[in-house]
Amino acid sequence: MSSIVPVILAGGQGTRLWPKSRSARPKQFIDLIGGDSLFQRSLDRVGDAGRYSPAIVITNAEYRFLVAEQALSAGIEVGAILLEPVARNTAAAIAAAAHLALASDEDAVLHVLASDHLIDASPEYFAAVDAAAAAARDGHLVTFGITPDRPETGYGYIAMGEALGLGAHKVAAFVEKPNLERAEEMLAKGGFVWNSGMFMLPARQFLAECEKLAPEIFAASRDAVAGAHRDLDFIRLEETSFASSPNISVDFAIFERTDKAAVLPVSFDWSDLGAWDAVWKGQERDAQGNAISGPAMVSNSTNSLIVSDHAHVVVDGLDDVAVIATEDAVFVGRLSQAQNVGALAKLLKADDSTRALTETHKTSYRPWGGYSSILMGERFQVKKLFVKPGKKLSLQKHHHRSEHWVVVRGTAEVTVDGKVSMLSENQSIYLPLGCTHRLANPGKIELELIEVQTGSYLGEDDIIRIEDEFGRS
Known part of the structure; x- marks a missing residue:
């Protein structure tokens, strides 16, 4: 029997958890409830090699290094990191993962998971996973339905139909997020579950339904995978093909139209952490x-x-x-x-004066570490840089600014116009305008330094990369 292939969707932006969640580092990659990020928790749930194959993670190019670094930190092997060139919602993403999985296993069963849900990985949860996999191997497209314990208006609902065996039921209908009165009616009547956005899908049958019901999505995802290319540890889907897919969810494209949809009612602890009240309930x-x-x-x-x-x-x-x-x-x-x-986050993003508050934090993360903005004024800026052990920044130069670096912790290897210097704590170096330079951390502890920039323009786009181990231009 083929193992289950986890497919983790990690491209969302989580605007309802502003100001912590922002487009540069959305909710799946931050610590919301103490400990690991939600993405790392998702990886941990699919880390059992006896049940799962290595995961396929689908994200956009901006988050590729976050995905790679957090997977490495969690100690979980990832089978593939698929990069979407443009956002096309869940239908195209899942179809691309199905095409990729079938290339190595014609009987692949996909467990599709959102990377930003909070789930108690209890024995009851894994029993539900195994039951859903059995139903999927029987030809059903299975969605997990959470048994409601309150009249929730923030979730969609699924009406359960006739029993299919294995604990699953036919899907009778999907219900959009209801008002409170409708939610109370469904809770009192019974037979309705919350739509969790988690699926268990036999890849071949899913793609067959996709080809029949959403042929444009099928063709776009197939061609995007066929034309994909490797970029370091990532797989970049072919842009023109993927962009031709309709921008639509898998619910609308497939599940609301297929006669193979099934729902498995479950009652393990689950939350999509979609807003701050859900975070409060989870703490x-x-x-x-x-x-x-x-x-x-x-x-x-x-x-x-x-x-x-x-x-x-x-x-x-x-x-x-x-x-x-x-x-x-x-x-x-x-x-x-x-x-x-x-x-509110949309209103902030629409205003030029507040747009940055929805996009970036004062601390920005990079594959080598990151930096925090400390102080900015006319023609100067002060930052704190932190570089992970063994990592180095790109070989680069600037047209509009010079820089001063002061090491406050660790050891810095600094290259300026081909000359290499080693700096320890309390030592500094000046980088004149236009020089070719690089910073590296050859030590075993994190390197921290203060950077003072001076010049006529201090934007991040005044970086001319000459050489970069992370493939950035």
Whole structure:
């Protein structure tokens, strides 16, 4: 019997968890509830070689190094990292993964997972995985339906039809996110489950349905995989073919139209962490119902979520609030109205003066480490750089700025116009305008240094890369 091929969808941007989740580092790659990121937790759930083959991860090019670094950190082998040249929703992504999986296993069964869900990997969960795999091998396209415990308006629902055996049922209907009255009716009536967005799919049957019901998606994904090329540890899907696919979810393209859809009702702990109220529900809370993360204190307050990355937050005399504080932005709002954050993030992105708050953090991550912006003024900028052991930045030069580097921790190997210097703590070096230079960390601990930039233009696009081990231009 073929093992299950995990397919992890890791390209979403998670705007409803602003200001922590931003397009440069969305919610699947950040620590929301303590410990590993949601993506790493997803990798860990599919790490059992007795049940799973190495995972196929689908993401966009911007996140490729985040995926690779977090997989390496988690110690989980990844079979392939597929890079989408453009976003085309879940139908095209899953179809591309199915074509890739079939190239090495004609009986492949795909377990499709979102990378940003919080799931308790309990024995009950894995029993559901095995039951869904059995139903998939029997020819069904299986979706996991979460047994509801409240009239939730933030999820879509599935109406269960006749029993198929193996615990699964035919899908009678999909229901879009309901209002509260409709959600209460479905909960009282029974026979409805939440649509989790997780699937178990026999790859051949899925693609056969895709070819029949969504031929443009089938052809676009097939040709994108056929024309794909290797780029370091990644597989880049062919852009023209993939871009020709309709931008549509697998629910709309396939599941709502096929007669092979089945739903497996399950009751393990699950949350899509789609908004801050879901994060609050997933955390430990004190006797007053408050969940606190980071430097914060509450007084005379109840049923609230306080998250801070930097400043010490004090909340007094409030109920049902979310306070999310990062280095450069603070959100304060009703926790019970947390679904509004996504709309607010769109408004911020539409304004030139606030767009950056939805795109990047003050700390930006790169495959070699990253940097934090400390201070910026007219014709100068101060940053803290951190470089992982054994990593090096690109060989580069700038047309509009010079730089001063001061080492505060570790050892730096600095190349300036072909001359190599070794710097230790409290030593510095000047990089004149236009020089060719490179920074590397030859040591065993993380390198930290302060960079002072001066010049007429200080944007990140004033980097002329001459040589780069990560394939960046």
